[in-house]
Amino acid sequence: MSVILKAENISKQYRLGNVGTGTLGDDLKRWWYSIRGKEDPFLKVGGVNDRSAKATEDYIWALRDINFEVKQGEVLGIIGKNGAGKSTLLKLLSRVTSPTTGSIKTKGRIASLLEIGTGFHPELTGRENIFMNGAVLGMTRAEIKAKLDEIIAFSGCEMYIDTPVKRYSSGMTVRLGFAVAAHLEPEILVIDEVLAVGDAEFQKKAIGKMNSLSKGEGRTVLFVSHNMASVKSLCDRGIVLENGLSVYEGGVEKAINFYLSNEKRIIPKDLSTVENRSGTGLAKFKSFEIIHTNGQTIENVLSGDTVIFVFTLDIINPNKNLNVDLGFSIHSPDDELISVLYSSYQNEMMQVEEDGRCIIKCKIADLPYNEGEYIVKGRIECDKVESDWPKVPLGKFNVVKGDFYKTGNLGFNGKSKLLIKGEWDLIN
Structure with a gap:
């Protein structure tokens, strides 16, 4: 299979406590170095993205020197603690923001679902937002119309499809957003933790759809979740992020084990x-x-x-x-x-x-x-x-394993996590 996405040395730097790249003085300094053909001086500074430590510098590297490739039809899981840089990475891959350094090469359309209601206009109805999102993805009105009934049915929002999105619950918004992103035939689908907002039935439905996209239609999926069971069942490979750095890349089971073993070591007594x-x-x-x-x-x-x-x-x-x-x-x-x-x-x-x-x-x-x-x-x-x-x-x-049944029979040694007891009766 051919490589459909390639990230080369991508990094993202932010200035703490400020919106934008920094002060006017910093921008002038960057300009002065640039016209003399010198490297941006602020690329040499910046703290590690460790939320538990006190900030000692004005600049922070949310991501630093991330490299990986994704092949067509592959499902890549991106895992890590809160604040490790997962959502920042997905925003870079979705081109919501640009990397400070490095490059991202992709083939085909990218559809992303990063936050609840991303790309939706609250005053427009669900139906109107479907057409708007499709247009943003570069699809014609005829292409969107051909998929419209399927999108609405999958979302489960038929009753409210002509109601403004601002009146939707968070779960309904996610349902419609995922349905749009998954059905408008993107080559790459980028999904953040937002699926956790949906109910159990919809999560199962969404994971099934992502499986059919990757296995049946050869689409590529990038998936961020804190639910390791979902990551394990859906993904082929995993990348573990820690403090903005890629600390492990490999098979999904090994990636999960690496992540969980690190998590276990940091359980504090105090x-x-x-x-x-x-x-x-x-x-x-x-x-x-x-x-x-x-x-x-x-x-x-x-x-x-x-x-x-x-x-x-x-x-x-x-x-x-x-x-x-x-x-x-x-x-x-x-x-x-x-x-x-x-x-x-x-x-x-x-x-x-x-x-x-x-x-x-x-x-x-x-x-x-x-x-x-x-x-x-x-x-x-x-x-x-x-x-x-x-x-x-x-x-x-x-x-x-102990005597849960109080009979001396230690029960079934299988994958079941919960043990249950029952009251038995026979009626002839």
Whole structure:
């Protein structure tokens, strides 16, 4: 297969705290060096794109020296932490912005879905936006009209297709945007994390469409997602970005393993040191551990055992009456969501009346997970407002096959993550 996209030494530099390339003085300095045939002086400066570190320079490299090729019909996954440079790379490839250095060579039309509603005019109807987007992609009105019914049907927005897009929900906007991008026959389709906004049915439908585009029609897809299960099922190859640098490129399974192994190494014991988090900060995660009913801290647990999740929180309580709703989610190593539990699901709101530190425990009886490794993530709401959401895992644990059924039968050793029990009856 021929190479349809080639990125050569592409870098993107931004000036922190400013819109544009910088000050008038910087622009004059660039001009002065340019007329004397010298290199742009600002290409020699610039900090590493590390969000957790304090900025020490005015310029930052969002991407630095990225090189790769994509062949026709290939699906390339681009993975990395928030702020690693994934969306910046897709914007460069989609020509939304231009690289500071380097070049990007492509063959054929590129259709991109980078942000909710990208390229849509809010005052125009869904139908009018389909025609407008098609025209932007270089298609004739007759070509768009031939695909119109198929696009509308796929989007699931038939009832609202003649309603202005500004009245669409975020999910409807993504559905229509993806339907347009996927059906107007681009040679290269660029998809960012926006599919996460859609419901499970639409995500399955969208992934199926991308599979048929690449495998059946020979289209090329560039896909960014934090859902490693989707990346694994859809992509052929993967690129891992870290702090604006390409740190790994290869087969998708090896790329995912490389990324996840790096993620696991950075789970801190003191969660208060995590800077990549959101929320008001009235209650924040300090530490997390899993203990046995005997009080011993454990990392390996038996399926079917009773375990206790222990969350230590730092509280800043100006009102002396804070209602804390603590939630946690369990994920596979591929970041596939297995289960979610908030205290409010069981009408358990923790009322905290003092500043300082508190501990919240959640006992889980008959742990229903099959053997394997699991990741724990967490989020806190205080008085129904997000208080803390660290963007890194709180911790991890390993499940070893145990007597979940309390029969001595350890059950099926397969890919199923959840174990279930039933009440059996025979009626003749």
